[in-house]
Amino acid sequence: MEQLLAVRDDDRSEPELAGAHSHVASCEACQGELDRLHQRTARLRALPTMAPARNHFPAVRTRWQWERNQRRIRMVSGMFTAAAAALLLSLVGRDLMNPPRLDAEQQLQTAIDASQQLEATLHAWDPAQRVVDGRTARLVVVIEDRIAQVDGRLQDAARLEHAERVQRQVELWRERVGLMNALVDVHVTQVSNVDL
Amino acid sequence: MTRVLTMDVLSPTEADAVVARARLGDPVALEALYRTYSTGVYSLARRICRTTEDAEDVLQETFFEVCRSIRTYRGDGSIWGWIRSVASSKALMRLRRNKYRATDELNDELAPARGASTALRMDLEAALDRLSDTARAVVWLHDVEGYTHEEIGTQMGRTASFSKSQLARAHQRLRGWLGDEAVVA
Numbered sequence A: 001m002e003q004l005l006a007v008r009d010d011d012r013s014e015p016e017l018a019g020a021h022s023h024v025a026s027c028e029a030c031q032g033e034l035d036r037l038h039q040r041t042a043r044l045r046a047l048p049t050m051a052p053a054r055n056h057f058p059a060v061r062t063r064w065q066w067e068r069n070q071r072r073i074r075m076v077s078g079m080f081t082a083a084a085a086a087l088l089l090s091l092v093g094r095d096l097m098n099p100p101r102l103d104a105e106q107q108l109q110t111a112i113d114a115s116q117q118l119e120a121t122l123h124a125w126d127p128a129q130r131v132v133d134g135r136t137a138r139l140v141v142v143i144e145d146r147i148a149q150v151d152g153r154l155q156d157a158a159r160l161e162h163a164e165r166v167q168r169q170v171e172l173w174r175e176r177v178g179l180m181n182a183l184v185d186v187h188v189t190q191v192s193n194v195d196l
Numbered sequence B: 001m002t003r004v005l006t007m008d009v010l011s012p013t014e015a016d017a018v019v020a021r022a023r024l025g026d027p028v029a030l031e032a033l034y035r036t037y038s039t040g041v042y043s044l045a046r047r048i049c050r051t052t053e054d055a056e057d058v059l060q061e062t063f064f065e066v067c068r069s070i071r072t073y074r075g076d077g078s079i080w081g082w083i084r085s086v087a088s089s090k091a092l093m094r095l096r097r098n099k100y101r102a103t104d105e106l107n108d109e110l111a112p113a114r115g116a117s118t119a120l121r122m123d124l125e126a127a128l129d130r131l132s133d134t135a136r137a138v139v140w141l142h143d144v145e146g147y148t149h150e151e152i153g154t155q156m157g158r159t160a161s162f163s164k165s166q167l168a169r170a171h172q173r174l175r176g177w178l179g180d181e182a183v184v185a
Ligand SMILES: [Zn+2]
Pocket: A023, A024, A027, A028, A029, A030, A031
């Protein structure tokens, strides 16, 4: 059969092709088999095409569009991660790492701004609309709890004398910025270990 | 060698326009591709896989892949050639997945389903069904779809000579089952 197929397909990679050709030409039995092979092949090609019983495109489209949306969400998340990282760098890197050049009031304003910007970032990312795993959800609760405690202490600090009050507020707002950063990390990049 | 598809109703110009829109993710254009080529894909899948369920899965998998990857189709070769290669690779994937479940390599050893005495003349489709999955796929891809042994070997993760010996084995079986087919001069 290998030889017959080599003859039928004129398979040049077959070393004995020439010999097979000349044998078939002179052998009636092999000539008959070759004819059968040709006819069988023709019958295979003539088998009817078959149409699917129903239209499968709606199912395909639904799955494709779902996947495409998932990909877009991941892309947007990635952009937010990059944006948050850039923001974090500009805030923490430039402002909070070099506080000595600012007086206490300026330091306070810087920390408040940083905290609010992080809050805006988080708000834009809209974590409520996203699915998070159990571990992330627990971390979020812990961090939000800590932020609430800081907010409570900020209210207490408001009752202090001016000089002491500003110093205390700067500390608390910086702590709040740290917590907000952690919250952004947990939500946006889904980091599982946050050093609180 | 390649079969002419009767349902290919898109002229080359029309096909180009549809493909251009499909590449931009236009669902209407993608559906036009589905309408034009679903019968070809389904037929190929149905001939390679044994069941309608598998063929329907292959059809869906193929067009899902077409939707998500049409951007990678560079236009070298016909769109049907590209879709068909996606389809045959999905069909072969389906065979591999079924391998542990099915009785591959055993089917063609079974006693003739229609009784030993009538084994002389078996319907061509029934004979095709009785081949092992691999042998059937090779016969179909080589003799009907016109793929080379090199292409089939690559798609199967095997060699060209594996494909060649599977083809010879398949024809040996078919020859035996189909008996003395009337040779029409
Ligand atoms: Zn001979």
